[in-house]
Amino acid sequence: MKKDLRINSKVFSDGTKRAPNRAMLRAVGVTDEDFEKPMVGIASTWSEVTPCNVHIDKLAIASKKGVTDAGAVGMIFNTITIADGISMGTEGMRYSLPSRDVIADSIETVVGGENLDGLVAIGGCDKNMPGCMIAIANAAVPSVFVYGGTIAPGKLHGESIDLVSVFEGVGQLNSGQIDEEELQKIECNACPGAGSCGGMYTANTMSSAIEAMGMSLPGSASNPAVSSEKLADCEAAGVALYNLMEKQIYPKDIMTKEAFENAITVVMTLGGSTNAILHLLAMAHAIEIDLTMDDFDRIQKKTPHLADLRPSGKYVMEDLHNIGGVQAVMKMLLEAGYLHGDCLTVTGKTLAENLADAPSLAEGQKIIRPIDRAFSEDGPLVILKGNLSPKGAVAKMSGVSVTTHTGPAKVFDTEEEATNAVMKDEIKEGDVLVIRHVGPKGGPGMPEMLSISGILVGKGLGEKVALLTDGRFSGGTHGLVVGHIAPEAQVGGPIAFIRNGDKITVSSATQEISVAISDEEFAKRKEGWTAPPLYTRGVLGKYAHNVTCSSRGAITDYFNR
Numbered sequence: 001m002k003k004d005l006r007i008n009s010k011v012f013s014d015g016t017k018r019a020p021n022r023a024m025l026r027a028v029g030v031t032d033e034d035f036e037k038p039m040v041g042i043a044s045t046w047s048e049v050t051p052c053n054v055h056i057d058k059l060a061i062a063s064k065k066g067v068t069d070a071g072a073v074g075m076i077f078n079t080i081t082i083a084d085g086i087s088m089g090t091e092g093m094r095y096s097l098p099s100r101d102v103i104a105d106s107i108e109t110v111v112g113g114e115n116l117d118g119l120v121a122i123g124g125c126d127k128n129m130p131g132c133m134i135a136i137a138n139a140a141v142p143s144v145f146v147y148g149g150t151i152a153p154g155k156l157h158g159e160s161i162d163l164v165s166v167f168e169g170v171g172q173l174n175s176g177q178i179d180e181e182e183l184q185k186i187e188c189n190a191c192p193g194a195g196s197c198g199g200m201y202t203a204n205t206m207s208s209a210i211e212a213m214g215m216s217l218p219g220s221a222s223n224p225a226v227s228s229e230k231l232a233d234c235e236a237a238g239v240a241l242y243n244l245m246e247k248q249i250y251p252k253d254i255m256t257k258e259a260f261e262n263a264i265t266v267v268m269t270l271g272g273s274t275n276a277i278l279h280l281l282a283m284a285h286a287i288e289i290d291l292t293m294d295d296f297d298r299i300q301k302k303t304p305h306l307a308d309l310r311p312s313g314k315y316v317m318e319d320l321h322n323i324g325g326v327q328a329v330m331k332m333l334l335e336a337g338y339l340h341g342d343c344l345t346v347t348g349k350t351l352a353e354n355l356a357d358a359p360s361l362a363e364g365q366k367i368i369r370p371i372d373r374a375f376s377e378d379g380p381l382v383i384l385k386g387n388l389s390p391k392g393a394v395a396k397m398s399g400v401s402v403t404t405h406t407g408p409a410k411v412f413d414t415e416e417e418a419t420n421a422v423m424k425d426e427i428k429e430g431d432v433l434v435i436r437h438v439g440p441k442g443g444p445g446m447p448e449m450l451s452i453s454g455i456l457v458g459k460g461l462g463e464k465v466a467l468l469t470d471g472r473f474s475g476g477t478h479g480l481v482v483g484h485i486a487p488e489a490q491v492g493g494p495i496a497f498i499r500n501g502d503k504i505t506v507s508s509a510t511q512e513i514s515v516a517i518s519d520e521e522f523a524k525r526k527e528g529w530t531a532p533p534l535y536t537r538g539v540l541g542k543y544a545h546n547v548t549c550s551s552r553g554a555i556t557d558y559f560n561r
Helices: 016-026 056-070 091-113 128-139 163-174 180-189 202-213 228-247 257-270 275-286 293-300 317-322 325-335 351-356 415-423 450-458 519-526 538-546
Strands: 039-044 073-078 118-123 143-147 154-156 159-161 381-386 389-396 404-412 432-435 466-469 481-486 503-507 512-515
Touching: 039 056, 039 091, 039 228, 056 073, 056 118, 056 228, 091 118, 091 128, 091 275, 091 538, 118 128, 118 228, 128 143, 128 202, 128 275, 143 202, 143 228, 154 180, 163 180, 163 450, 202 257, 202 275, 202 325, 257 275, 257 293, 257 325, 275 293, 293 381, 317 325, 325 351, 381 503, 404 415, 415 432, 415 450, 432 503, 450 466, 466 503
Parallel strands: 039 073, 039 118, 118 143, 381 512, 404 432, 432 466, 466 481
Antiparallel strands: 154 159, 381 389, 389 481, 404 503, 503 512
Protein backbone atom coordinates (compact mmCIF):
# COMPACT_ATOMS: atom_id res chain seq x y z
CA MET A 1 0.00 0.00 0.00
CA LYS A 2 1.28 3.47 -0.90
CA LYS A 3 2.43 5.47 2.12
CA ASP A 4 0.17 8.37 3.15
CA LEU A 5 2.39 11.47 3.08
CA ARG A 6 -0.28 13.86 4.39
CA ILE A 7 1.38 14.52 7.76
CA ASN A 8 -0.62 17.74 8.29
CA SER A 9 -3.13 18.26 5.48
CA LYS A 10 -5.04 15.09 6.37
CA VAL A 11 -6.87 17.14 9.01
CA PHE A 12 -8.97 18.74 6.25
CA SER A 13 -8.59 16.22 3.42
CA ASP A 14 -10.85 13.57 5.00
CA GLY A 15 -14.22 13.55 6.73
CA THR A 16 -17.51 15.39 6.42
CA LYS A 17 -16.65 17.89 9.16
CA ARG A 18 -13.98 19.42 6.94
CA ALA A 19 -16.17 19.88 3.87
CA PRO A 20 -16.05 23.70 4.33
CA ASN A 21 -12.25 23.61 4.40
CA ARG A 22 -12.15 21.59 1.19
CA ALA A 23 -14.67 23.90 -0.46
CA MET A 24 -12.18 26.76 -0.18
CA LEU A 25 -9.42 24.64 -1.72
CA ARG A 26 -11.66 23.52 -4.58
CA ALA A 27 -11.95 27.19 -5.53
CA VAL A 28 -8.19 27.31 -6.20
CA GLY A 29 -8.19 24.14 -8.27
CA VAL A 30 -7.76 21.26 -5.80
CA THR A 31 -9.62 18.11 -6.97
CA ASP A 32 -10.90 14.95 -5.31
CA GLU A 33 -7.76 13.16 -6.50
CA ASP A 34 -5.56 15.94 -5.09
CA PHE A 35 -7.02 15.54 -1.61
CA GLU A 36 -5.33 12.13 -1.48
CA LYS A 37 -1.94 13.74 -2.08
CA PRO A 38 0.37 15.73 0.21
CA MET A 39 0.07 19.52 0.05
CA VAL A 40 3.39 21.33 -0.54
CA GLY A 41 4.05 25.03 -0.12
CA ILE A 42 6.30 26.85 -2.60
CA ALA A 43 7.53 29.91 -0.71
CA SER A 44 8.43 32.52 -3.32
CA THR A 45 10.32 35.72 -2.55
CA TRP A 46 9.45 37.17 -5.96
CA SER A 47 9.43 40.96 -6.08
CA GLU A 48 10.07 43.79 -8.48
CA VAL A 49 11.92 45.90 -5.89
CA THR A 50 15.28 44.22 -6.48
CA PRO A 51 17.10 42.38 -9.30
CA CYS A 52 17.89 39.62 -6.79
CA ASN A 53 14.25 38.49 -6.82
CA VAL A 54 12.68 39.82 -10.02
CA HIS A 55 12.88 36.42 -11.77
CA ILE A 56 11.79 34.20 -8.88
CA ASP A 57 8.16 34.00 -10.02
CA LYS A 58 9.33 31.80 -12.91
CA LEU A 59 11.48 29.72 -10.57
CA ALA A 60 8.50 29.12 -8.28
CA ILE A 61 6.46 27.87 -11.24
CA ALA A 62 9.27 25.45 -12.11
CA SER A 63 9.37 24.17 -8.53
CA LYS A 64 5.60 23.69 -8.57
CA LYS A 65 5.93 21.61 -11.73
CA GLY A 66 8.54 19.42 -10.04
CA VAL A 67 6.30 18.95 -7.01
CA THR A 68 3.26 18.18 -9.16
CA ASP A 69 5.09 15.74 -11.43
CA ALA A 70 6.41 13.91 -8.36
CA GLY A 71 2.87 13.35 -7.08
CA ALA A 72 2.09 16.16 -4.62
CA VAL A 73 -0.04 19.30 -4.82
CA GLY A 74 2.08 22.44 -5.11
CA MET A 75 0.82 25.77 -3.82
CA ILE A 76 2.79 28.97 -4.44
CA PHE A 77 2.69 31.73 -1.85
CA ASN A 78 4.76 34.87 -1.45
CA THR A 79 6.70 36.72 1.19
CA ILE A 80 8.62 40.00 1.28
CA THR A 81 12.13 41.09 0.41
CA ILE A 82 14.28 44.15 1.06
CA ALA A 83 16.92 45.27 -1.46
CA ASP A 84 19.97 45.95 0.68
CA GLY A 85 21.81 47.70 -2.13
CA ILE A 86 18.92 50.13 -2.57
CA SER A 87 18.42 50.80 1.14
CA MET A 88 22.17 51.03 1.88
CA GLY A 89 23.23 54.27 3.54
CA THR A 90 19.62 55.37 4.09
CA GLU A 91 17.15 55.07 6.96
CA GLY A 92 15.67 52.12 5.04
CA MET A 93 18.70 49.95 5.85
CA ARG A 94 17.39 49.59 9.41
CA TYR A 95 14.63 47.35 7.99
CA SER A 96 17.05 44.93 6.33
CA LEU A 97 17.97 42.59 9.18
CA PRO A 98 14.45 42.68 10.70
CA SER A 99 13.18 41.53 7.30
CA ARG A 100 14.98 38.22 7.88
CA ASP A 101 12.67 37.51 10.81
CA VAL A 102 9.58 38.84 9.04
CA ILE A 103 10.32 36.47 6.15
CA ALA A 104 10.89 33.55 8.51
CA ASP A 105 7.73 34.25 10.49
CA SER A 106 5.57 34.73 7.40
CA ILE A 107 6.66 31.45 5.78
CA GLU A 108 6.24 29.51 9.01
CA THR A 109 2.80 31.09 9.44
CA VAL A 110 1.59 29.93 6.03
CA VAL A 111 2.99 26.41 6.41
CA GLY A 112 1.45 26.06 9.87
CA GLY A 113 -1.80 27.86 9.14
CA GLU A 114 -2.48 25.94 5.93
CA ASN A 115 -1.44 22.57 7.42
CA LEU A 116 1.08 21.97 4.64
CA ASP A 117 3.06 18.74 4.46
CA GLY A 118 6.27 20.00 2.84
CA LEU A 119 8.07 23.16 1.76
CA VAL A 120 10.24 24.39 -1.10
CA ALA A 121 11.60 27.84 -0.21
CA ILE A 122 13.20 30.03 -2.89
CA GLY A 123 15.37 32.98 -1.79
CA GLY A 124 17.30 35.62 -3.69
CA CYS A 125 18.48 38.69 -1.75
CA ASP A 126 20.64 38.54 1.38
CA LYS A 127 18.01 38.14 4.12
CA ASN A 128 15.77 35.82 2.09
CA MET A 129 18.09 32.88 2.56
CA PRO A 130 18.51 32.83 6.34
CA GLY A 131 14.86 33.87 6.59
CA CYS A 132 13.81 30.85 4.55
CA MET A 133 16.11 28.58 6.54
CA ILE A 134 14.83 29.79 9.92
CA ALA A 135 11.30 29.15 8.63
CA ILE A 136 12.31 25.67 7.46
CA ALA A 137 13.65 24.92 10.94
CA ASN A 138 10.55 26.21 12.72
CA ALA A 139 7.99 24.75 10.29
CA ALA A 140 9.43 21.28 10.91
CA VAL A 141 8.19 19.66 7.68
CA PRO A 142 10.36 18.06 4.97
CA SER A 143 11.94 20.96 3.10
CA VAL A 144 14.35 21.99 0.35
CA PHE A 145 15.90 25.41 -0.17
CA VAL A 146 16.54 26.83 -3.65
CA TYR A 147 18.77 29.83 -4.32
CA GLY A 148 17.55 32.28 -6.97
CA GLY A 149 21.07 32.54 -8.35
CA THR A 150 23.83 35.04 -8.96
CA ILE A 151 23.71 37.99 -11.35
CA ALA A 152 26.00 38.17 -14.38
CA PRO A 153 28.90 40.59 -13.96
CA GLY A 154 28.58 44.05 -15.44
CA LYS A 155 31.14 45.12 -18.01
CA LEU A 156 32.92 48.46 -18.47
CA HIS A 157 36.13 49.16 -20.37
CA GLY A 158 36.59 45.41 -20.81
CA GLU A 159 36.55 44.77 -17.05
CA SER A 160 33.97 43.09 -14.80
CA ILE A 161 32.19 45.43 -12.39
CA ASP A 162 29.34 45.08 -9.91
CA LEU A 163 27.36 47.02 -7.33
CA VAL A 164 30.36 47.42 -5.03
CA SER A 165 32.16 49.16 -7.90
CA VAL A 166 29.51 51.89 -7.73
CA PHE A 167 29.86 52.40 -3.97
CA GLU A 168 33.63 52.66 -4.36
CA GLY A 169 33.11 54.96 -7.35
CA VAL A 170 31.49 57.51 -5.03
CA GLY A 171 34.71 57.63 -3.02
CA GLN A 172 36.80 57.82 -6.19
CA LEU A 173 34.74 60.80 -7.35
CA ASN A 174 35.10 62.50 -3.97
CA SER A 175 38.89 62.12 -4.06
CA GLY A 176 39.16 63.32 -7.66
CA GLN A 177 40.18 60.00 -9.21
CA ILE A 178 37.20 59.94 -11.61
CA ASP A 179 34.66 62.45 -12.88
CA GLU A 180 30.86 62.36 -12.75
CA GLU A 181 30.61 61.03 -16.29
CA GLU A 182 32.69 57.99 -15.37
CA LEU A 183 30.64 57.38 -12.22
CA GLN A 184 27.50 57.52 -14.37
CA LYS A 185 28.96 54.84 -16.66
CA ILE A 186 29.77 52.65 -13.68
CA GLU A 187 26.25 53.12 -12.32
CA CYS A 188 24.61 52.25 -15.63
CA ASN A 189 26.66 49.11 -16.29
CA ALA A 190 27.10 47.52 -12.86
CA CYS A 191 23.85 45.50 -12.66
CA PRO A 192 22.95 44.01 -16.06
CA GLY A 193 19.91 41.94 -15.08
CA ALA A 194 18.32 39.50 -12.66
CA GLY A 195 20.19 37.82 -9.85
CA SER A 196 21.94 38.51 -6.57
CA CYS A 197 25.10 40.61 -6.28
CA GLY A 198 27.86 38.73 -8.06
CA GLY A 199 30.86 38.50 -5.72
CA MET A 200 31.26 36.37 -2.61
CA TYR A 201 28.90 38.78 -0.89
CA THR A 202 26.17 37.79 1.57
CA ALA A 203 23.74 36.16 -0.90
CA ASN A 204 26.37 33.96 -2.56
CA THR A 205 27.97 33.29 0.83
CA MET A 206 24.70 32.00 2.24
CA SER A 207 23.87 29.96 -0.86
CA SER A 208 27.27 28.29 -0.52
CA ALA A 209 26.74 27.69 3.21
CA ILE A 210 23.30 26.17 2.66
CA GLU A 211 24.57 23.81 -0.04
CA ALA A 212 27.46 22.80 2.23
CA MET A 213 24.91 22.18 4.98
CA GLY A 214 23.04 19.81 2.69
CA MET A 215 19.77 21.79 2.53
CA SER A 216 19.93 22.60 -1.19
CA LEU A 217 20.68 20.38 -4.16
CA PRO A 218 24.28 19.78 -5.23
CA GLY A 219 25.52 22.47 -7.60
CA SER A 220 22.64 24.84 -7.00
CA ALA A 221 24.61 27.43 -4.98
CA SER A 222 26.60 28.71 -7.95
CA ASN A 223 24.20 28.20 -10.86
CA PRO A 224 23.49 31.65 -12.37
CA ALA A 225 20.06 33.25 -11.98
CA VAL A 226 19.38 33.45 -15.70
CA SER A 227 20.29 29.95 -16.83
CA SER A 228 18.74 26.63 -17.79
CA GLU A 229 20.60 25.12 -14.83
CA LYS A 230 18.71 27.34 -12.40
CA LEU A 231 15.32 26.36 -13.81
CA ALA A 232 16.41 22.72 -13.60
CA ASP A 233 17.42 23.29 -9.93
CA CYS A 234 13.92 24.45 -9.13
CA GLU A 235 12.13 21.59 -10.84
CA ALA A 236 14.50 19.03 -9.32
CA ALA A 237 13.88 20.54 -5.86
CA GLY A 238 10.22 19.55 -6.10
CA VAL A 239 11.14 15.98 -6.95
CA ALA A 240 13.75 15.89 -4.16
CA LEU A 241 11.19 17.13 -1.66
CA TYR A 242 8.80 14.31 -2.50
CA ASN A 243 11.63 11.85 -1.93
CA LEU A 244 12.30 13.41 1.49
CA MET A 245 8.63 13.07 2.36
CA GLU A 246 8.62 9.42 1.37
CA LYS A 247 11.75 8.75 3.42
CA GLN A 248 10.49 10.88 6.33
CA ILE A 249 13.63 13.01 6.35
CA TYR A 250 13.13 16.29 8.21
CA PRO A 251 15.30 19.43 8.45
CA LYS A 252 16.50 18.38 11.93
CA ASP A 253 17.96 15.22 10.35
CA ILE A 254 20.09 17.32 7.98
CA MET A 255 20.84 20.51 9.96
CA THR A 256 23.13 18.89 12.52
CA LYS A 257 26.12 20.40 14.34
CA GLU A 258 28.44 18.71 11.84
CA ALA A 259 26.43 20.18 8.94
CA PHE A 260 26.87 23.67 10.40
CA GLU A 261 30.59 23.00 10.73
CA ASN A 262 30.67 22.09 7.02
CA ALA A 263 28.91 25.36 6.22
CA ILE A 264 31.38 27.41 8.28
CA THR A 265 34.33 25.63 6.65
CA VAL A 266 33.09 26.45 3.13
CA VAL A 267 32.42 30.08 4.10
CA MET A 268 35.96 30.42 5.44
CA THR A 269 37.50 28.77 2.37
CA LEU A 270 35.60 31.04 -0.02
CA GLY A 271 36.22 34.23 1.99
CA GLY A 272 32.52 34.81 2.63
CA SER A 273 30.58 37.61 4.25
CA THR A 274 30.74 38.50 7.94
CA ASN A 275 26.94 38.26 7.88
CA ALA A 276 27.30 34.48 7.64
CA ILE A 277 28.20 34.42 11.33
CA LEU A 278 25.06 36.31 12.30
CA HIS A 279 22.80 34.18 10.09
CA LEU A 280 24.27 30.76 10.86
CA LEU A 281 23.95 31.49 14.59
CA ALA A 282 20.27 32.35 14.08
CA MET A 283 19.62 29.27 11.92
CA ALA A 284 21.30 27.03 14.49
CA HIS A 285 19.16 28.49 17.26
CA ALA A 286 16.02 27.79 15.23
CA ILE A 287 16.93 24.12 14.75
CA GLU A 288 18.13 23.86 18.40
CA ILE A 289 21.82 23.34 17.65
CA ASP A 290 24.33 24.73 20.13
CA LEU A 291 26.47 26.96 17.90
CA THR A 292 28.50 29.85 19.31
CA MET A 293 31.12 32.38 18.27
CA ASP A 294 33.71 29.99 19.71
CA ASP A 295 32.81 27.44 17.04
CA PHE A 296 33.57 29.97 14.31
CA ASP A 297 36.85 30.80 16.04
CA ARG A 298 37.79 27.11 16.29
CA ILE A 299 37.04 26.37 12.62
CA GLN A 300 38.65 29.60 11.40
CA LYS A 301 41.97 28.59 12.93
CA LYS A 302 42.19 25.36 10.93
CA THR A 303 40.54 26.28 7.60
CA PRO A 304 42.58 27.74 4.71
CA HIS A 305 41.37 30.67 2.63
CA LEU A 306 41.60 29.58 -1.01
CA ALA A 307 39.29 31.74 -3.14
CA ASP A 308 40.24 34.79 -5.21
CA LEU A 309 36.70 36.19 -5.16
CA ARG A 310 35.35 39.71 -4.83
CA PRO A 311 35.19 41.91 -2.81
CA SER A 312 38.82 41.35 -1.80
CA GLY A 313 39.68 39.26 -4.86
CA LYS A 314 39.29 39.40 -8.62
CA TYR A 315 36.56 36.96 -9.65
CA VAL A 316 32.77 36.62 -9.23
CA MET A 317 30.38 33.73 -8.59
CA GLU A 318 29.68 33.15 -12.27
CA ASP A 319 33.41 32.57 -12.77
CA LEU A 320 33.35 29.98 -9.99
CA HIS A 321 30.36 28.32 -11.64
CA ASN A 322 32.31 28.02 -14.87
CA ILE A 323 35.14 26.04 -13.22
CA GLY A 324 32.96 23.57 -11.33
CA GLY A 325 31.10 25.62 -8.76
CA VAL A 326 30.81 25.32 -5.02
CA GLN A 327 30.45 21.54 -5.19
CA ALA A 328 33.87 21.25 -6.86
CA VAL A 329 35.38 23.26 -3.99
CA MET A 330 33.57 21.01 -1.51
CA LYS A 331 34.90 17.91 -3.27
CA MET A 332 38.45 19.20 -2.84
CA LEU A 333 37.82 20.02 0.82
CA LEU A 334 36.26 16.60 1.49
CA GLU A 335 39.19 14.79 -0.10
CA ALA A 336 41.57 16.84 2.09
CA GLY A 337 39.64 15.94 5.26
CA TYR A 338 38.04 19.33 5.98
CA LEU A 339 34.37 18.27 5.72
CA HIS A 340 32.15 15.74 7.48
CA GLY A 341 31.24 13.45 4.59
CA ASP A 342 28.66 11.40 6.50
CA CYS A 343 26.18 14.27 6.86
CA LEU A 344 22.74 13.63 5.36
CA THR A 345 21.51 15.97 2.60
CA VAL A 346 18.26 16.79 0.78
CA THR A 347 19.10 14.20 -1.88
CA GLY A 348 18.56 11.54 0.77
CA LYS A 349 22.24 10.67 0.38
CA THR A 350 25.26 11.76 2.35
CA LEU A 351 27.50 14.64 1.39
CA ALA A 352 30.25 12.19 0.42
CA GLU A 353 27.86 10.24 -1.80
CA ASN A 354 26.75 13.44 -3.54
CA LEU A 355 30.33 14.55 -4.16
CA ALA A 356 31.57 11.19 -5.44
CA ASP A 357 30.39 11.98 -8.97
CA ALA A 358 30.72 15.78 -8.73
CA PRO A 359 33.11 17.53 -11.11
CA SER A 360 36.56 18.45 -9.91
CA LEU A 361 37.85 21.99 -10.33
CA ALA A 362 38.74 22.73 -13.95
CA GLU A 363 42.36 22.22 -14.98
CA GLY A 364 44.33 25.45 -15.09
CA GLN A 365 41.72 27.52 -13.23
CA LYS A 366 43.01 30.48 -11.20
CA ILE A 367 40.09 31.18 -8.86
CA ILE A 368 40.59 28.50 -6.18
CA ARG A 369 44.14 27.95 -4.98
CA PRO A 370 45.51 24.53 -4.00
CA ILE A 371 45.53 24.00 -0.25
CA ASP A 372 49.33 24.08 -0.13
CA ARG A 373 49.30 27.55 -1.75
CA ALA A 374 46.45 29.10 0.25
CA PHE A 375 46.09 32.86 0.60
CA SER A 376 46.32 32.12 4.31
CA GLU A 377 46.41 28.96 6.38
CA ASP A 378 43.45 30.15 8.44
CA GLY A 379 40.10 31.64 7.53
CA PRO A 380 39.55 35.36 6.88
CA LEU A 381 36.57 35.81 9.25
CA VAL A 382 38.27 36.49 12.56
CA ILE A 383 36.60 36.73 15.97
CA LEU A 384 38.09 39.56 18.07
CA LYS A 385 37.64 40.08 21.81
CA GLY A 386 38.89 42.56 24.38
CA ASN A 387 37.74 45.34 26.68
CA LEU A 388 35.98 47.06 23.76
CA SER A 389 34.01 43.94 22.82
CA PRO A 390 33.88 41.34 25.61
CA LYS A 391 31.27 39.22 23.78
CA GLY A 392 33.12 39.30 20.50
CA ALA A 393 33.34 41.23 17.25
CA VAL A 394 33.92 40.12 13.66
CA ALA A 395 36.63 41.24 11.23
CA LYS A 396 37.07 40.12 7.63
CA MET A 397 40.79 40.08 6.86
CA SER A 398 40.87 38.72 3.29
CA GLY A 399 42.89 41.04 1.10
CA VAL A 400 43.94 43.18 4.09
CA SER A 401 47.69 43.43 4.57
CA VAL A 402 47.48 45.33 7.87
CA THR A 403 47.24 42.93 10.82
CA THR A 404 47.44 45.50 13.63
CA HIS A 405 46.20 49.09 13.74
CA THR A 406 46.38 51.49 16.69
CA GLY A 407 45.03 54.99 16.41
CA PRO A 408 42.88 57.74 17.91
CA ALA A 409 39.12 57.29 17.96
CA LYS A 410 36.84 59.54 15.91
CA VAL A 411 33.41 58.77 17.34
CA PHE A 412 29.99 59.22 15.71
CA ASP A 413 26.51 58.17 16.77
CA THR A 414 25.13 57.96 13.22
CA GLU A 415 26.44 56.69 9.90
CA GLU A 416 25.35 59.91 8.20
CA GLU A 417 27.54 62.07 10.47
CA ALA A 418 30.50 59.74 9.95
CA THR A 419 30.01 59.75 6.17
CA ASN A 420 29.92 63.53 6.07
CA ALA A 421 33.19 63.63 8.02
CA VAL A 422 34.82 61.23 5.55
CA MET A 423 33.59 63.20 2.53
CA LYS A 424 34.94 66.43 4.09
CA ASP A 425 38.37 64.81 4.63
CA GLU A 426 38.05 65.11 8.41
CA ILE A 427 39.05 61.45 8.83
CA LYS A 428 42.79 61.05 8.39
CA GLU A 429 45.18 58.16 7.83
CA GLY A 430 45.74 56.33 11.12
CA ASP A 431 42.35 57.20 12.64
CA VAL A 432 39.91 54.69 14.10
CA LEU A 433 36.44 55.65 12.91
CA VAL A 434 33.79 54.47 15.38
CA ILE A 435 30.07 54.36 14.51
CA ARG A 436 27.91 53.31 17.45
CA HIS A 437 24.24 53.13 18.52
CA VAL A 438 23.57 51.20 15.30
CA GLY A 439 23.40 47.70 16.81
CA PRO A 440 20.39 45.35 16.72
CA LYS A 441 18.51 47.36 19.36
CA GLY A 442 20.15 50.74 18.93
CA GLY A 443 19.85 51.08 15.15
CA PRO A 444 17.41 49.58 15.43
CA GLY A 445 18.06 46.81 12.95
CA MET A 446 21.88 46.73 12.87
CA PRO A 447 22.30 48.51 9.50
CA GLU A 448 25.09 47.61 7.09
CA MET A 449 27.91 50.07 6.41
CA LEU A 450 28.81 49.34 2.78
CA SER A 451 28.22 52.93 1.76
CA ILE A 452 30.84 54.42 4.09
CA SER A 453 33.27 51.49 3.80
CA GLY A 454 33.05 51.73 0.02
CA ILE A 455 33.79 55.45 0.14
CA LEU A 456 36.84 54.83 2.35
CA VAL A 457 38.17 52.25 -0.11
CA GLY A 458 37.45 54.54 -3.04
CA LYS A 459 39.40 57.34 -1.34
CA GLY A 460 42.37 55.05 -0.77
CA LEU A 461 41.80 54.77 3.00
CA GLY A 462 40.59 51.15 3.09
CA GLU A 463 43.64 49.93 5.02
CA LYS A 464 44.71 53.28 6.47
CA VAL A 465 41.61 53.96 8.59
CA ALA A 466 40.05 51.32 10.85
CA LEU A 467 36.24 51.36 10.79
CA LEU A 468 34.56 49.94 13.92
CA THR A 469 30.85 49.58 14.62
CA ASP A 470 28.22 47.77 16.66
CA GLY A 471 26.33 47.61 13.37
CA ARG A 472 27.38 45.29 10.58
CA PHE A 473 28.84 45.27 7.09
CA SER A 474 27.68 44.17 3.69
CA GLY A 475 29.25 41.11 2.15
CA GLY A 476 30.62 43.59 -0.36
CA THR A 477 32.64 45.41 2.28
CA HIS A 478 36.39 45.01 2.43
CA GLY A 479 39.19 46.91 4.11
CA LEU A 480 40.15 47.33 7.76
CA VAL A 481 36.66 46.97 9.23
CA VAL A 482 35.29 45.41 12.43
CA GLY A 483 31.56 44.91 13.01
CA HIS A 484 29.13 43.19 15.38
CA ILE A 485 30.87 44.78 18.40
CA ALA A 486 29.08 43.32 21.41
CA PRO A 487 27.57 44.26 23.73
CA GLU A 488 26.24 47.16 21.65
CA ALA A 489 26.12 50.78 22.81
CA GLN A 490 22.35 50.71 23.36
CA VAL A 491 22.66 48.23 26.22
CA GLY A 492 25.69 49.90 27.81
CA GLY A 493 28.45 48.01 26.04
CA PRO A 494 31.94 49.51 26.28
CA ILE A 495 31.63 51.09 22.82
CA ALA A 496 29.07 53.50 24.33
CA PHE A 497 31.78 55.12 26.45
CA ILE A 498 34.52 55.67 23.89
CA ARG A 499 35.53 59.31 23.42
CA ASN A 500 37.36 61.15 20.65
CA GLY A 501 41.09 60.64 20.97
CA ASP A 502 40.97 57.36 22.92
CA LYS A 503 43.64 55.01 21.61
CA ILE A 504 42.07 51.89 20.09
CA THR A 505 43.94 48.79 18.94
CA VAL A 506 42.61 46.25 16.46
CA SER A 507 44.74 43.19 15.77
CA SER A 508 43.84 40.13 13.72
CA ALA A 509 47.19 38.62 14.72
CA THR A 510 46.29 38.55 18.43
CA GLN A 511 42.49 38.66 17.89
CA GLU A 512 42.35 41.77 20.05
CA ILE A 513 40.01 44.74 20.04
CA SER A 514 40.85 47.03 22.93
CA VAL A 515 40.90 50.62 24.05
CA ALA A 516 43.57 52.15 26.30
CA ILE A 517 41.15 52.93 29.13
CA SER A 518 41.42 51.54 32.65
CA ASP A 519 38.53 49.74 34.33
CA GLU A 520 38.32 52.66 36.73
CA GLU A 521 37.97 55.15 33.88
CA PHE A 522 35.29 53.02 32.26
CA ALA A 523 33.38 52.92 35.55
CA LYS A 524 33.65 56.71 35.89
CA ARG A 525 32.31 57.28 32.38
CA LYS A 526 29.36 54.96 33.06
CA GLU A 527 28.20 56.94 36.11
CA GLY A 528 24.78 58.40 35.51
CA TRP A 529 24.52 56.91 31.99
CA THR A 530 21.07 56.09 30.73
CA ALA A 531 20.25 54.28 27.50
CA PRO A 532 18.61 56.25 24.68
CA PRO A 533 14.89 55.43 24.36
CA LEU A 534 14.07 52.45 22.18
CA TYR A 535 11.76 52.61 19.19
CA THR A 536 8.23 51.68 20.21
CA ARG A 537 6.18 51.67 16.99
CA GLY A 538 5.78 49.32 14.07
CA VAL A 539 8.21 46.69 12.87
CA LEU A 540 11.29 48.49 14.19
CA GLY A 541 9.71 48.95 17.61
CA LYS A 542 8.82 45.27 17.90
CA TYR A 543 12.29 44.34 16.73
CA ALA A 544 14.14 46.70 19.10
CA HIS A 545 12.32 45.31 22.13
CA ASN A 546 12.73 41.64 21.21
CA VAL A 547 16.07 41.27 19.46
CA THR A 548 19.06 39.74 21.24
CA CYS A 549 22.77 40.48 21.04
CA SER A 550 24.60 40.02 17.74
CA SER A 551 26.80 37.42 19.45
CA ARG A 552 23.67 35.24 19.64
CA GLY A 553 22.65 35.88 16.03
CA ALA A 554 20.35 38.86 16.68
CA ILE A 555 17.40 36.50 17.06
CA THR A 556 13.90 37.52 18.10
CA ASP A 557 12.60 34.30 19.64
CA TYR A 558 11.36 34.60 23.19
CA PHE A 559 13.60 33.00 25.79
CA ASN A 560 15.43 34.01 28.94
CA ARG A 561 17.59 36.89 27.72
